[in-house]
Every structure is written in C-alpha cells, then in structure tokens.
Amino acid sequence: MILLEQTLKNISSGDKEAIKKAWERMDSLSKPIGSLGKLEEIAVKIAGITGQVKNKINKKNTIxxxxxNGVWEEGVSACPQELTAIITDNYTKGVTGIGVLSKNVGADITVVDIGVNGNFNNDxxxxxxxxxxxxxxxxExxxxxxxxxxxxxxxxxxxxNLVKEGYDLFGTGEAGMCNTTTSAAVISVFSGMDSDSIVGxxxxxxxxGFINKKRVVKEAIKLNNPDIKDPIDVIAKVGGFDIAGLCGCFLGAAKNRVPIVIDGIISCAAALCxxxxxTRVKDFMFPSHLSAEPGSKYVMNEIGLKPCLDMQMRLGEGSGCPLQFSIIExxxxxxxxxxxxxxxxIEDSEFLVDIRK
Structure with missing residues (x-):
C-alpha cells in the first residue's frame, strides 16, 4: 500500500512550459499549421512528459x-482455461502476434505471471x-x-525496474481467458451504463454464449455491488489480476514520466482504473487502436483520448502497441x-501566405 500511495502522490501533470515551446516549434515547421494532425499532438504531448521539445525513444517495451479468472466456470469463454498458460509461455518464444509485431519495430516484451492457474519452468x-x-x-x-x-x-x-534499465516507451498487453468479461464488468461499473451495452x-x-456472458456480468455487478467511487474496490470485486497489474503500469509510467500506450479492451479497463x-495519468497515456469491443469507446470518451487507428483489431496481447510505437517515433x-x-x-516567400492557411 505504501508504494501505491507514494506513486499516486508523485504523479504530476504534463510540463505546460515545454508544451508551449513545443507548439511554437511545431507551428514554425515548413508545413501548414495543423497539417500533420495527430502526429503534431503526439510530439507535443511527449514534450510535456519529458520537459524537452526534442525527444528520442531509446528502448521500447510492452509489458x-x-x-x-475464476468466472471461467460460468462458460463465458469458448476457450479452455489452460490456454492462458500456453499463450503465456509462447509469448517468450516470439511467435505470437505481439512477438512478431514487436520484433518488426525493434521493441521488447516483458512477460509477467501475475495470476496464471499453473506453474512455469521458464526464466x-x-x-x-x-x-x-x-x-x-x-x-463472490x-x-x-x-x-x-x-x-x-x-x-x-x-x-x-524497466525504467532503470533504460526503457522510455511502454505498451500494455495481457493474456487470460475471460478477461473481456472482467473488463466489461469494470467498465460497466464506472460508466453506470447497462452492462449489456458494454459486454462484447x-x-x-x-x-x-454471448447472452450468457451478458447475464453473468450483470449478475456479478449486482452481487458484488462495487463502490464506483473506489477504483480499488471495483478491481477487487469484479476485476482481474491482469487489469490490476496493468493499472499499476499506467501509474508507474506516469510517476516515472514516460509515455505508455493503451492496447485493447483489457488495457482500456486498466487505463480507466x-x-x-x-486523473493526471492521462497526460502520459497514448491510445493505439479502437478495439472492436464496445466498451473501448466509452473509456476513450471518459478519459478524453482519441485512438490513432481503427483496424477492427481484438487480439489483445498488446498487439496495438508496436503499431503506435511507430507512430510515436x-x-x-x-x-x-x-x-x-x-x-x-521560405519564410519571406509570397507562398507562405498560402501554406499557412
């Protein structure tokens, strides 16, 4: 609890002076103002994180x-629970979606067993x-x-630990059967919306099976009655260890003043927590793609972020993060x-009047 309390106290907003200077340089570049859209916003936001107008990413890592999740017992997933352990092990072999995409952009991955129902002999x-x-x-x-x-x-x-190793750009991924169920439950609680509109x-x-999944989420929220004003209570009652761990990643990135990328619906639920x-963690978050799961739209609107990509992706794993890494760089x-x-x-050129429109 001490680490969490210290982390929350040590999160400050983006550097406003650096943001101002970054916009001044961005608007002075040889292009019409605003013509590079979100690329401009991203570069300026990074400046607010580091306090420097010009920045370079040294090492990238998706955690x-x-x-x-025990709710697997309710038949809310078509996959066997053992698949979580298999996928977790395969992440380390570089053959999964996140592994291939990460190698393609020169990024690393860090695999964490925070609550798999099984043991590993894999260092x-x-x-x-x-x-x-x-x-x-x-x-329960x-x-x-x-x-x-x-x-x-x-x-x-x-x-x-990864910041100490020189990593300065992070992504967030996961593995866990039924974690779209727990994510939907968490998002439904915070939104106050009927869970049927959040469950994917x-x-x-x-x-x-989809009808059953919606029923289970609705009944779980009613049974556990999480306190919407207490994010930890929400996580504890209807969340998952993966959501909680990723929530900590977002907080840790903000404390260390490094950018961190949101992936799909589970990552969205963690970002919302x-x-x-x-709320100041928003200044360090970068959404990647708009997940095909319906709850992601609510999360983006609630935090006030707009994904760069809409590719109908729903793999999870952090697979959207390497794509966003390239956009950020x-x-x-x-x-x-x-x-x-x-x-x-061309500053004094007559052409300047036209290109700055």
Whole structure:
C-alpha cells in the first residue's frame, strides 16, 4: 500500500512550459499549421512528459500481464482455461502476434505471471503470482482488497525496474481467458451504463454464449455491488489480476514520466482504473487502436483520448502497441528533423501566405 500511495502522490501533470515551446516549434515547421494532425499532438504531448521539445525513444517495451479468472466456470469463454498458460509461455518464444509485431519495430516484451492457474519452468517469465487465478465473480469478489493493491503494485514495480534499465516507451498487453468479461464488468461499473451495452463477444462465443456472458456480468455487478467511487474496490470485486497489474503500469509510467500506450479492451479497463485513481495519468497515456469491443469507446470518451487507428483489431496481447510505437517515433522525427520555415528559406516567400492557411 505504501508504494501505491507514494506513486499516486508523485504523479504530476504534463510540463505546460515545454508544451508551449513545443507548439511554437511545431507551428514554425515548413508545413501548414495543423497539417500533420495527430502526429503534431503526439510530439507535443511527449514534450510535456519529458520537459524537452526534442525527444528520442531509446528502448521500447510492452509489458504483458498474464492471469486466469475464476468466472471461467460460468462458460463465458469458448476457450479452455489452460490456454492462458500456453499463450503465456509462447509469448517468450516470439511467435505470437505481439512477438512478431514487436520484433518488426525493434521493441521488447516483458512477460509477467501475475495470476496464471499453473506453474512455469521458464526464466523469461517474471513470477509475480498473486494467486492461481481470481475467484468467480458470479459467486463472490474476484480478490481481496489487499490482493488488488498488491497486484497494482506489481505493475508499478515492473515499470520502475524497466525504467532503470533504460526503457522510455511502454505498451500494455495481457493474456487470460475471460478477461473481456472482467473488463466489461469494470467498465460497466464506472460508466453506470447497462452492462449489456458494454459486454462484447470476446473470442469465439456463440449467440447463446454471448447472452450468457451478458447475464453473468450483470449478475456479478449486482452481487458484488462495487463502490464506483473506489477504483480499488471495483478491481477487487469484479476485476482481474491482469487489469490490476496493468493499472499499476499506467501509474508507474506516469510517476516515472514516460509515455505508455493503451492496447485493447483489457488495457482500456486498466487505463480507466488508473485514471480514476489519479486523473493526471492521462497526460502520459497514448491510445493505439479502437478495439472492436464496445466498451473501448466509452473509456476513450471518459478519459478524453482519441485512438490513432481503427483496424477492427481484438487480439489483445498488446498487439496495438508496436503499431503506435511507430507512430510515436514518426511524430518525434517530425519535431526533430523537419526544417522550419526559416531554415527552408521560405519564410519571406509570397507562398507562405498560402501554406499557412
């Protein structure tokens, strides 16, 4: 609890002076003002994080939190629970979606067992297991409050350690059967909306299975009655260890003043939890794609962020993060390398009037 409290106290907003200077340079570049859209916004936002107008990413890493969920017992997933452990192990082999995409952009991944229902003999998986999966939210709270805090602090610790290793851009991924169910429950609580409008199909559900999933989420929220004003209570009652761990990653990134990318619906749920704990984390978050899961739109609107991509992706794993890494680095290249109007010798040109419109 001490680490969480210290982290929340040590999160400050983006550097306004650096943001001002960054916009001044961006608007002086040899292009019409605003013509590079979100690339301009990203570069300026990074300046607010670092306090420097020009920035370069040195090392990139997507943190993947892996955990099982007791609600699997309710038939809300078409996949066997053992698949969580198999996928977790495969992440370390570089053959999954996140592995291939990460290698393509020169990024690393960090795999964390925060609650998989199984054991690993793999030194590439960091063992931070809170328990062998959560409890069944259809029958009781997913975890205790103490477990929720411990899981959040795991995420903070992972980011702290990776920052010390020189990483300065992070992504957020996960593995865990039924985690679209727990994410929908968390988002539904915070939104106050009917959970039926938040619950998505997940992976491979039949129409009958989808109806059952919506029923389970609705009943779990009613049974556990999480306190909307207490994000930790929401996580503990209807969330998952992966959501809690990723929530900690967002908080840890903000504390360390490094950018962090949101992936799909589970990452969205974790980002929302972090935002509810400290709204200033928004200044360090970068959405990647708009997940096909319906709850993602609410999260983006609630935090006030707009994804760069809409590709109908719903793989999870953090697969949207490497794509956003490339966009972020492209934005920084614009700020760093593009000539200003003066440098391009067109500042006094009659043409200037036209291109600045």
């Amino acid at each position: 993947i939190m892996c955990a099982d 590439k998986i960091i063992n931070k297991k809170i328990a062998y999966g959560t409890k069944n939210i259809a029958k 709270s997913a975890m205790t409050r103490e477990e929720a805090i411990k899981a959040i602090e795991v995420g903070i610790e992972i980011v702290d 199909m997940g992976s491979g559900l039949t129409e009958e 972090a935002y509810k704990l400290n 492209s934005a920084l290249a614009i700020m760093n390398e593009m000539a200003t109007l003066q440098e391009a010798s």
